[in-house]
Amino acid sequence: MATSANWLSLSQASAKIAQAATTVTDTETVALSDALGRVLAADLNATQDVPPWDNAGMDGYAVACDDTDADLLPVQGVITAGQSDIPALNRGACLRIMTGAPLPAGADAVVMQENTSRHNDAIRCHVPPSPGDNIRRRGCDISRHEVLLNQGTLLGPAHLMVIAAQGRNDVTVTRKLKVGVLTTGDELIEPGGTLHGGQIFDANRTGISALLHSLPVTVTDYGIVKDEPAQLRDVFERATNSQDVLISSGGVSVGDADFVKSVVAQAGSIDFWKVAIKPGKPFAFGKLGHTLFCGVPGNPVSAYVTTQMLVLPLLASLCGMPGHEPPLSRATLTATINRRPERQEFMRARYENNAETGLRVTPLPRQSSAVMTSVTQANCYLLIEADCDGIEQGEQVSILAFNPMGSV
Numbered sequence: 566m567a568t569s570a571n572w573l574s575l576s577q578a579s580a581k582i583a584q585a586a587t588t589v590t591d592t593e594t595v596a597l598s599d600a601l602g603r604v605l606a607a608d609l610n611a612t613q614d615v616p617p618w619d620n621a622g623m624d625g626y627a628v629a630c631d632d633t634d635a636d637l638l639p640v641q642g643v644i645t646a647g648q649s650d651i652p653a654l655n656r657g658a659c660l661r662i663m664t665g666a667p668l669p670a671g672a673d674a675v676v677m678q679e680n681t682s683r684h685n686d687a688i689r690c691h692v693p694p695s696p697g698d699n700i701r702r703r704g705c706d707i708s709r710h711e712v713l714l715n716q717g718t719l720l721g722p723a724h725l726m727v728i729a730a731q732g733r734n735d736v737t738v739t740r741k742l743k744v745g746v747l748t749t750g751d752e753l754i755e756p757g758g759t760l761h762g763g764q765i766f767d768a769n770r771t772g773i774s775a776l777l778h779s780l781p782v783t784v785t786d787y788g789i790v791k792d793e794p795a796q797l798r799d800v801f802e803r804a805t806n807s808q809d810v811l812i813s814s815g816g817v818s819v820g821d822a823d824f825v826k827s828v829v830a831q832a833g834s835i836d837f838w839k840v841a842i843k844p845g846k847p848f849a850f851g852k853l854g855h856t857l858f859c860g861v862p863g864n865p866v867s868a869y870v871t872t873q874m875l876v877l878p879l880l881a882s883l884c885g886m887p888g889h890e891p892p893l894s895r896a897t898l899t900a901t902i903n904r905r906p907e908r909q910e911f912m913r914a915r916y917e918n919n920a921e922t923g924l925r926v927t928p929l930p931r932q933s934s935a936v937m938t939s940v941t942q943a944n945c946y947l948l949i950e951a952d953c954d955g956i957e958q959g960e961q962v963s964i965l966a967f968n969p970m971g972s973v
């Protein structure tokens with residue numbers, strides 16, 4: 566195998582990164598309306614039963630099942646959601662009740678309106694109820710004193726709903742991470758400018774920053790830095806100890822203008838360089854004071870994939886989120902892949918799923934790490950192990966599906 570001895574596998578690199586990540590301990594309490602995408606700083610215990618009392622799961626009639634043999638049950642009154650004075654159910658009667666209204670004492674079932682017929686001030690039950698029918702018991706959703714959400718939960722809309730259902734309007738979360746981003750390259754200019762000879766627009770800074778926003782971060786934009794050691798040194802010095810993490814793009818390979826590693830090594834340290842993944846081999850990880858340094862490669866797809874696979878897990882770990890394995894699926898390969906064993910590969914691919922063929926995946930034709938449209942046209946990565954020397958059409962392969970925002 567062509568893999569050089571000093572390249573780390575993705576899992577070795579991930580382990581080293583996880584080892585270097587010390588979870589931030591500073592916390593802050595934020596309004597629930599500002600808590601989306603923040604990370605819970607400690608276990609959140611429930612203080613309220615939800616629902617707070619037994620209540621009706623349907624619009625209909627609260628009854629005592631033993632009474633429903635009678636031909637007609639007189640309607641004693643009405644209970645609506647929000648009503649506080651709840652009458653007890655008289656023997657031999659029923660109470661009209663609305664979904665969510667407290668169950669009256671003496672009732673052991675709610676008969677759905679559609680299973681009854683109304684005859685003036687009485688009803689006839691067409692389907693005999695059983696005790697417990699259409700009753701939502703106190704605490705059946707959340708029980709007081711149970712752990713509602715675990716420390717390290719990345720708060721999404723559903724988490725915010727259960728916190729709100731507890732009556733809370735704020736929540737304690739870890740502080741946002743401070744992450745600096747820069748791109749290096751004499752050829753780069755800002756989007757919106759005009760290209761002159763030899764120049765290209767900086768695509769990576771936009772993509773890297775956008776990927777970071779899936780986590781609670783405050784991004785400091787250090788802009789485009791020329792391929793000059795003095796300029797790199799200056800930016801790295803400014804970021805050192807003022808950022809939790811600094812991400813630079815480009816200049817980490819072996820070209821004459823690739824100074825990033827040597828400047829970081831002088832100002833701090835490089836822990837490892839080169840990971841056996843394709844794209845993304847020349848990924849560098851190190852330290853500048855207390856600031857963790859990630860040098861992603863300049864090729865756009867390489868920058869994107871390494872940010873997803875190595876940088877985001879680092880940030881998640883710093884926020885206190887538990888590690889998780891990416892959710893892989895198995896799919897049938899529609900075209901033979903010829904390759905030499907070398908690096909673990911993240912091919913851009915499209916999967917489709919239909920009842921007749923099941924999950925099938927097709928690699929996109931252009932796999933160069935310079936072709937960013939291979940990511941926008943893909944809906945998954947097709948993962949190939951480093952030592953694989955080819956896969957026949959029809960074999961099963963692993964895929965990692967993108968979510969609608971294109972991230973994994």
Ligand SMILES: Nc1nc2c(c(=O)[nH]1)N[C@H]1C(S)=C(S)[C@@H](COP(=O)(O)OP(=O)(O)OC[C@H]3O[C@@H](n4cnc5c(N)ncnc54)[C@H](O)[C@@H]3O)O[C@H]1N2
Pocket residue numbers: 748749750752753765766767768769770814815816817818819820823844845846847861862863864865867934
């Ligand atoms: N002799 C070798 N050459 C290269 C090797 C190698 O092992 N030996 N590795 C290749 C691989 S793999 C990669 S990936 C690249 C990474 O190199 P760098 O990180 O040094 O990146 P640059 O040289 O600065 O740029 C590479 C490529 O990407 C374009 N680029 C850079 N930054 C941006 C940006 N912000 N937005 C859009 N495009 C960007 C740049 O113009 C280059 O075309 O090295 C290979 N070479």
Ligand code: MOO
Pocket residue numbers: 842843844845846847862864866867934935
């Ligand atoms: O490792 Mo590079 O990212 O293939 O072009």
